[in-house]
Amino acid sequence: MNVKDINPEILARQVVPPTRLPPDQTLLDLLYYMKLTRELEFRIERKLYRQGKIVGGVYVGRGQEAIAVGSCINLRADDVVCPSHRDMGAFLIRGMSLRTILAQYMARKTGATRGKDGNMHMGDLKHNLIPFVSMLADNVPVAAGIGLSFKMRGQDRVALCFFGDGATSRGDWHEGVNMASVFKVPVVFICNNNQYAYSTPLERQMAVENVADRAEAYGLPGEIVDGNDVLAVWDAATRAIERARSGQGPTLIECKTFRMTGHSAHDDAGYVPAELFEFWEERDPINKFERFLKERGIITASGIEDLQKRIHREIDEAIQIAEKDPFPDPEDCLKDVYYEES
Amino acid sequence: MALTTYVEAIRQGIWEEMEKDERVFVLGEDVGIYGGAFKVTAGMLEKFGEWRIIDTPISESAIVGAAIGAALMGMRPIAEMQFADFISCAFDQITNFAAKCRYRWGAGVPIVVRGPSGGGVHGGPFHSQNPEMYFVHTPGLKVVCPSTAYDAKGLIKAAIRDPDPVIYFEHKFLYRRVKEELPTDDFVVPIGKASIRRPGTDISVLTYGAMVYNALDAAKELEREGIDLEVVDLRSLLPFDKETILESVKKTNKVILLHEDTRIGGFAGELAAIISDEAFEYLDGPIRRITAPDTPVPYSPPLEEFFLPKVSDIVYVARELYAY
Ligand SMILES: Cc1ncc(C[n+]2csc(CCOP(=O)(O)OP(=O)(O)O)c2C)c(N)n1
Numbered sequence: 001m002n003v004k005d006i007n008p009e010i011l012a013r014q015v016v017p018p019t020r021l022p023p024d025q026t027l028l029d030l031l032y033y034m035k036l037t038r039e040l041e042f043r044i045e046r047k048l049y050r051q052g053k054i055v056g057g058v059y060v061g062r063g064q065e066a067i068a069v070g071s072c073i074n075l076r077a078d079d080v081v082c083p084s085h086r087d088m089g090a091f092l093i094r095g096m097s098l099r100t101i102l103a104q105y106m107a108r109k110t111g112a113t114r115g116k117d118g119n120m121h122m123g124d125l126k127h128n129l130i131p132f133v134s135m136l137a138d139n140v141p142v143a144a145g146i147g148l149s150f151k152m153r154g155q156d157r158v159a160l161c162f163f164g165d166g167a168t169s170r171g172d173w174h175e176g177v178n179m180a181s182v183f184k185v186p187v188v189f190i191c192n193n194n195q196y197a198y199s200t201p202l203e204r205q206m207a208v209e210n211v212a213d214r215a216e217a218y219g220l221p222g223e224i225v226d227g228n229d230v231l232a233v234w235d236a237a238t239r240a241i242e243r244a245r246s247g248q249g250p251t252l253i254e255c256k257t258f259r260m261t262g263h264s265a266h267d268d269a270g271y272v273p274a275e276l277f278e279f280w281e282e283r284d285p286i287n288k289f290e291r292f293l294k295e296r297g298i299i300t301a302s303g304i305e306d307l308q309k310r311i312h313r314e315i316d317e318a319i320q321i322a323e324k325d326p327f328p329d330p331e332d333c334l335k336d337v338y339y340e341e342s
Numbered sequence: 343m344a345l346t347t348y349v350e351a352i353r354q355g356i357w358e359e360m361e362k363d364e365r366v367f368v369l370g371e372d373v374g375i376y377g378g379a380f381k382v383t384a385g386m387l388e389k390f391g392e393w394r395i396i397d398t399p400i401s402e403s404a405i406v407g408a409a410i411g412a413a414l415m416g417m418r419p420i421a422e423m424q425f426a427d428f429i430s431c432a433f434d435q436i437t438n439f440a441a442k443c444r445y446r447w448g449a450g451v452p453i454v455v456r457g458p459s460g461g462g463v464h465g466g467p468f469h470s471q472n473p474e475m476y477f478v479h480t481p482g483l484k485v486v487c488p489s490t491a492y493d494a495k496g497l498i499k500a501a502i503r504d505p506d507p508v509i510y511f512e513h514k515f516l517y518r519r520v521k522e523e524l525p526t527d528d529f530v531v532p533i534g535k536a537s538i539r540r541p542g543t544d545i546s547v548l549t550y551g552a553m554v555y556n557a558l559d560a561a562k563e564l565e566r567e568g569i570d571l572e573v574v575d576l577r578s579l580l581p582f583d584k585e586t587i588l589e590s591v592k593k594t595n596k597v598i599l600l601h602e603d604t605r606i607g608g609f610a611g612e613l614a615a616i617i618s619d620e621a622f623e624y625l626d627g628p629i630r631r632i633t634a635p636d637t638p639v640p641y642s643p644p645l646e647e648f649f650l651p652k653v654s655d656i657v658y659v660a661r662e663l664y665a666y
Contacts, residue, residue, distance in 0.1 A: 115642030134468035169399035199376035
């Protein structure tokens with residue numbers, strides 16, 4: 001895809017604009033979590049990884065922060081989130097600590113999986129976060145089952161399930177979405193359509209124009225939003241969550257965005273035309289939101305600077321602690337394959 | 343002459359078969375423009391065009407299913423799994439469709455399903471697996487696990503030419519660590535034939551994949567103590583080279599079975615049964631297994647180190663067995 005193929009009106013034409021705004025405190029929270037996500041992933045990808053402190057792969061969601069943040073901010077603590085691999089904001093909002101996250105990336109015993117698994121494969125039932133497995137879209141049928149259990153027990157809880165555009169090519173995605181719709185379970189499916197799956201552009205992934213077009217085949221609403229507009233994401237997610245909570249079944253939300261990095265830290269994304277990065281850089285979700293907040297007088301330039309300083313401090317502190325955290329004991333390899341009496 | 347890496351050897355093997363036989367083509371995720379996650383198909387898009395190096399959607403089941411369909415129509419598809427771990431997503435097509443065609447209705451399915459397996463690179467539970475035994479347990483399939491650049495090239499060629507479905511596991515730890523000079527002429531390594539990597543007289547170590555190198559390192563260490571290991575690289579797990587295995591055991595009378603895969607249901611169990619069935623009276627000691635423990639492959643370096651069989655494990659067990 002090159003720039004001339006991107007209809008600049010694509011967003012204006014298809015996208016549902018926000019119909020309402022959250023309260024001011026939520027606006028500030030949205031900014032905090034987006035900026036925290038960006039800085040944390042910057043440190044992970046550009047500092048710790050390059051210093052050799054993170055082994056294995058690193059995948060970040062730079063440019064996509066509005067999606068996880070905008071959709072998770074309104075959840076209740078007893079709602080459940082099934083994040084994918086570019087949804088760092090979900091972990092932060094659900095209350096996973098920076099130290100736990102950093103220790104996870106640095107393979108320490110104090111990480112979310114105690115060194116058993118790496119990077120964003122984090123979860124904890126305490127935070128109602130279901131960890132991702134690499135097999136893309138495996139979390140979709142699982143989310144359907146989570147929703148099913150809520151429905152069976154008459155609980156008004158909701159599950160959010162995240163995935164990329166590429167993941168929607170897997171059979172498990174279709175089976176899961178179909179089943180969720182047949183059972184009308186309270187699940188919101190959220191796609192970060194960042195136009196690429198590794199090196200594969202969208203048109204090589206699907207013959208329909210939008211991921212949301214897939215919804216019709218399974219009888220659930222499919223909505224498209226500007227994934228770089230946190231308010232649009234917030235609004236669509238809020239409506240879908242309310243819909244699910246009130247027993248009206250699942251919704252698919254497609255967030256149009258762009259992956260502002262390579263697929264992972266070792267990929268220079270040479271296959272992505274430079275103009276595409278430029279096009280989307282201008283639509284950076286954080287810059288855009290900061291402009292909006294300043295125009296509205298909700299935050300000042302120096303307020304943003306203070307926020308950035310606070311974020312730096314929080315991350316610095318967490319890195320210092322996590323770096324001193326111990327690695328797991330070798331024999332821990334054998335633990336927890338099955339239930340163990342403690 | 344230049345040394346050829348294991349990964350380059352696979353690439354050459356595919357390249358040469360594609361040049362020779364128009365029916366051969368590759369399909370998989372990111373194999374075209376990107377040249378594959380590990381660059382096995384680098385440069386092939388430019389050479390062979392987008393209908394012979396096909397970038398697919400993320401649909402492992404459809405990748406293998408489409409390969410089967412094309413194979414039934416006379417093509418010779420090579421299906422790439424970006425990581426062998428994701429072969430689970432294509433399990434049904436491989437084990438039910440591909441594996442049972444010939445038995446049911448006489449139609450061969452000459453596909454190759456290949457991908458990087460194995461640990462040692464801190465890939466964690468979903469980028470380090472050794473899934474060979476799921477397929478070794480499926481009659482109708484062939485399963486190969488090359489350990490050298492020569493075998494990597496010779497076996498990929500044999501796999502492409504084979505009239506039946508072949509699952510080809512490339513050990514990702516070896517991709518760029520293993521290299522050798524390769525002959526310039528066309529050669530194949532027959533499926534089902536083992537290779538003696540190091541002849542010895544005291545103990546046979548039967549192994550495959552990256553563990554071949556651990557066995558060789560252990561042999562070097564034990565040499566100084568006068569313990570002479572014979573290292574047999576199985577290369578093919580299904581079919582496997584019973585003759586070479588039994589010959590080696592009958593010669594050394596002691597055997598260590600070594601693999602990176604986990605223990606229960608691992609290939610070592612099968613080998614132990616065969617040796618017990620057919621060479622029991624030649625044994626001068628217990629059949630010993632060295633394998634990964636029965637856990638997922640953990641991510642953190644100390645855990646993964648614990649998980650993977652080590653040279654010191656082999657040395658320890660060999661000493662014990664030698665003294666037996
Ligand atoms: C079943 C499966 N096949 C292949 C992969 C390798 N892989 C990891 S991420 C990725 C691309 C994913 O694209 P998309 O779903 O659009 O998410 P994005 O990375 O763009 O956010 C691929 C091919 C995988 N993890 N799982």
